[in-house]
Amino acid sequence: MTVFLKKNLLKLKVGVNILADVVISQATIGSLLVDVSLCKSTAEEISVTYKDELKELWNPLREYVRVILPDKLCSKLHFMAEELNVYMGTMTGLYPLGPESQISYSLTHSPTITEEYMSLNISTTFYLLGKPIVLPPRVSSFSLPHQVGSKNAMVNFVLPKELFDSIYFLMQKSGSINLDITGQLNSINNQLTTSVLGNLIPEVRHQFPQSMPIMMKARISSAPTSTIHGDKVSLKLPYNLEVLAVSSNSAFKSLFSLDVIVELKLNMFVSGVKLQASVSFIKDIELKVNASNMGAFDLEMVKPLITSAFKNPLLEHLNALFGLGAMLPNIAKLNYITPEIFVHEGYIVVSCGLHFQS
Structure with a gap:
């Protein structure tokens, strides 16, 4: 994941690891049903390119990303499964x-x-x-x-x-x-x-x-x-x-x-x-x-x-x-x-x- 802040030519790069259990079953209407029963996401290596005078700003931000990003990614994965189920329902x-x-x-x-x-x-x-x-x-x-x-x-x-x-x-x-x-x-x-x-x-x-x-x-x-x-x-x-x-x-x-x-x-x-x-x-x-x-x-x-x-x-x-x-x-x-x-x-x-x- 790469984030650009063009104004100051800064870059934040985050390594992400996601482990999820995806369950595929039968919906009540007779189509496939996709569900994420377990999701665990961790932010691994985080590298920041910044100007020296902004070092005090980016170090706290890096730790904030490490804490908040995993929940956001699992929420996104659940949303993707729900969106996919809308398409699956069209089979019937x-x-x-x-x-x-x-x-x-x-x-x-x-x-x-x-x-x-x-x-x-x-x-x-x-x-x-x-x-x-x-x-x-x-x-x-x-x-x-x-x-x-x-x-x-x-x-x-x-x-x-x-x-x-x-x-x-x-x-x-x-x-x-x-x-x-x-x-x-x-x-x-x-x-x-x-x-x-x-x-x-x-x-x-x-x-x-x-x-x-x-x-x-x-x-x-x-x-x-x-x-x-x-x-x-x-x-x-x-x-x-x-x-x-x-x-x-x-x-x-x-x-x-x-x-x-x-x-x-x-x-x-x-x-x-x-x-x-x-x-x-x-x-x-x-x-x-x-x-x-x-x-x-x-x-x-x-x-x-x-x-x-x-x-x-x-x-x-x-x-x-x-x-x-x-x-x-x-x-x-x-x-x-x-x-x-x-x-x-x-x-x-x-x-x-x-x-x-x-």
Whole structure:
């Protein structure tokens, strides 16, 4: 500690030794709580640079500093812990997870602290329109693995498959992975018309002699299924795809519906404090006739039209949705830097450094 008195070009230099017991526990709101249970501070070597005529002034001041400074330093340390707890409390806030849905984090119990690391077990709560949702029961045998991720990282997040399954379930409940695709009759390249479809299904041409636009409504029919295996993260989405046409009275008439299976590869990455993903198709989509108001028809003939009209809009929609990302546990003004992602059987590890914006 160095104090300058510019007027007289004097300098006071103090050596300080602080010993403190810092206790880290769980706050009632579910965040980390930092407390200083014991603090002892001593002023050691004190050197003074002064003018000879001021020697009588500085010698008493030096002893005063030796007595008063230790209490001031411990008070400052307690204040710093209280200020840090304000930031720690922000971990339990609500963070957007997608349209109309949120996620929050909280500690399940006090942290485990060893000489080498501190381990936090964090639970998640999901919200839809501001209300917590009840997740389906899952049988989980996941336990926190040891020595995962990067040894040089400041923090390693272990994200089990069950977390991703819960996120996909929330997307299903919120309807965010549903999709409507509407053809425009005046579009030059539009293939979603009854005249185009009527060339493949005669009954469509019979019921719609005048070309009308077609709409496709894709709705998730059952829970999405995720897989984390080897170095690959995949997601299977079962859709019910209803194909409708605008009738003469401007009402939509259902032509037929299809069961559709979409299998996607998720490429995970971290941006800021969010875990995001880009998606791509693993293989071509699977189609099966569920119901038809146009009589029997050859699905193989219709498949190229449906596939070409469905795949690109779906991919754009899902990439935009997964690009929003899921907030990782964090506190205000904290950013994750130099992230690395490791995929293991049944879980993902995110290793990164920390940067606090003061």
